[in-house]
Amino acid sequence: MHIIDRTYIDGKFIEPHGDEWAPLFNPATEEQIGSVRLADAQDADRAVAAAKRAFSTFSNTAKEERIDMLNRLHAAVLARTDDLACAMREEYGAPSNFIGFSAPRAGMVFLEMARTLKDYEFRRRMGSADVEMRPSGVAVAITPWNSNYSFICGKLSAAIAAGATMMIKPSEMSALQTQVITECLHAAGLPSGIFNIVTGYGNVVGAALTTHRDVSKITFTGSTATGRRIVQTAAATMKRVTMELGGKCPTVILDDADLEVVIPQVLAAGFRNSGQACIAGTRILAPESRLNEIEERLSHTVKEFRAGYPADDQVQVGPMVSQKQWDRVQSYIRLGQEEGARLLAGGEGRPEGLHRGWFVKPTIFTGVRNDMRIAREEIFGPVLSLIPYRDEEDAIAIANDSDYGLQAHVFSSDVERAKRVANQIEAGRVFINDAPHDPLAPFGGFKQSGIGREFGVFGLEAFLEPRAVLSLRYKYCAARGLRGIIFSTPRRPCGRGSRE
Secondary structure (H helix, E strand, C coil): CEEECCEEECCEEECCCCCEEEEEEECCCCEEEEEEEECCHHHHHHHHHHHHHHHHHHCCCCHHHHHHHHHHHHHHHHCCHHHHHHHHHHHCCCCHHHHHHHHHHHHHHHHHHHHHHHCCCCEEEECCEEEEEEECCCEEEECCCCCHHHHHHHHHHHHHHHCCCEEEECCHHHHHHHHHHHHHHHHCCCCCCCEEECCCCHHHHHHHHHCCCCCCEEEEECCHHHHHHHHHHHHCCCCEEEEECCCCCEEEECCCCCHHHHHHHHHHHHCHHHHCCCCCCCEEEEEHHHHHHHHHHHHHHHHHCEECCCCCCCEEECCCCCHHHHHHHHHHHHHHHHCCCEEEECCCCCCCCCCCCCCCCCEEEECCCCCCHHHHCCCCCCEEEEEEECCHHHHHHHHHCCCEECEEEEECCCHHHHHHHHCCCCCCEEEECCCCCCCCCCECCEECCEECCECHHHHHHCCEEEEEEECCEEEEECCCCEEEEECCCCCCCCCCCCEC
16 A cells, blocks of 8 residues: 655655545556545645745756756656656556656656757847846646646746746645656755645645745646636736646548548547547547548447556556546446437447456447537547538538637648648647657647647746846937937937937
8 A cells, every 4th residue: 555645845755734635546446555645725835935935046047057957857757767657557547558658758858848948048139128038936736637747747847947936736646656756856856945746635735826825827737617717716816827728629531531541540549548638539520421431440440449457568548547537438428329429339338358447448429410518528538429521611610619729630641731721720739640749849729728838938938927128328428518318229329319
């Protein structure tokens, strides 16, 4: 049993003031694997105080010093990639293909941000003003359970690059992963208070942090409903916010696509992270002219996407994170049938041969209209909807007919045509033909998928505020024996006017 009874404040692992405990489970077995002692509002206040003390010094560090910190964090996290993978497998049940990306990625974000920081100009001349990009202040990061240490490292890397200090409130359901990543970050030897990590319930620790008068910036990844509440709270003190929220991402298959190549990629996008991903391509848009062929290929290829225990390298879909999440996904599978959609694959209950664990059958609905709830609401599980379209214009209209706008995919044999379609889709990111992730490209959404962007320069500037200094000085004018005002622009010859 894992007993996690410390929180991390001011550079130390300390006993929290909070005395409430939460259980930790292995979702593949439903067995309790440990407990975590939760922080409370007093712990949140201590974390803010530590970050505030550290900010006055850290915000004025040189760029080279912060690059060194990022490189040290990269090395410290990379050294424990195997431990991070084991924690995610045991506590979250992620399949090997997702862990294989997430564990190394957690360390790489620091290196990528160090490279971004190296070329970033904090001082610029704009018109007659000297403009300096200054750290926005003490920041709060609230991270979810579906990619615990990736979100922690991603947000922290941008804050450190900017010179901002941070409190991180991870999900209490990911406490084992949080423990390992905190040990990694601590090993990098950064000055005390630059980052603080307090695990607790959102309505206790999260509420205390987001309402705190000394916090100036909030970065949140999670549901749109929770994000909306945080934004409303932040408005009271005009806190800056970055919100990475829900998605109902369209995958557009154009009528010239090579289905033999495309269909496995479409399913991989839809079942990414066992479907527990805001970027999962859960709406598959198919041309009516090839609908039967696409249905046949989907029903055949989905058999290759096995649900099962995460230790099996052949498994592509792991369990849902909790009983609550399993029940939610099951309710949507029932709802889809009630709405009149037809099951092309999967359905209710556990996959064959799995008698325990919160496993869901990889499920595909066909005969789906875009106004059905299964096509409009974020299910957060391995449940896909196949939606037919008439022509290219109709495909774009369906793709954009959503409250969300986080990510999209377009598949076509004609890249220029795919780009033309991609340019009309309302989403923060559009991938053409399964293009690889680019860590320098901005990430974030349109509409109710969020506010602001993460990664690269855009992620760095989310923690910065521009400060303009416009100067005015006097100069002795020998020709007239007077002092004239010097302006940067426009300039006049001395003696031909009172200003120069």
